[in-house]
Amino acid sequence: MAPLLSDTSKALLSKPVFANIATVNDRCEPQLTPVWIDFEGDDILFNTAEGRTKAVNLRKHPDLAISVVDPADPYNSVLIVRGKAIEITEEGADEHIDALAQKYLGRTPYPFRQPGEKRLKVRVRIERVVSEPSPPSS
């Protein structure tokens, strides 16, 4: 069974904070991209476009790592997970990037869409929680 996202992790993922996604290419070299992020249940979701390096990498090597550091509290509010991209799909991807634009930019639709671009929604099943945000001290 996949690890669960803690309430503190969900609270962090609900803020418009950037995540970094690490993937690997065919030569086993790591690649990093800052992304918008959200979650559904205990899966993490992000959005990319057909042809981008991380989509190409993940189709061959589904292993990835995600780091989210809240700039407002970078020593306590840190989520780091390792997992696998279990789904990479066009289905619902346009609605998803619009929802992320609302979350991060406060407006929708997504304003950076390129002509002919095919958006992809990526679902990440967490395999290991390396670090999660501390509960607020009372």
Next chain:
Amino acid sequence: MAPLLSDTSKALLSKPVFANIATVNDRCEPQLTPVWIDFEGDDILFNTAEGRTKAVNLRKHPDLAISVVDPADPYNSVLIVRGKAIEITEEGADEHIDALAQKYLGRTPYPFRQPGEKRLKVRVRIERVVSEPSPPSS
């Protein structure tokens, strides 16, 4: 010849902004850690401790990726590089973590040192600049 760090990249690396470092383990799985960071000439430097995952990974697989996103300007002030750890050394590592504590915490010596911990300074030679901060618009 290694790519040079632009003035905008050096300006970003001079701010107390967290970096994410991606390395790979023996199974070619990516791992991510937020770190303090600085630079020397056109090399990027960070600090870790003997036995940490990224030190273990980098001794076997020197390839890594680094992402630095300025939370104050996350759409323009982004540095992403790929490179290699060309040196992992105890020499100067204690002074280096103290200097980083001054940069990030405004005080020195480094307050989180563990008993018996051996600090390591890692020098990264950049091989490819994937993204660098835009110059300020005039």
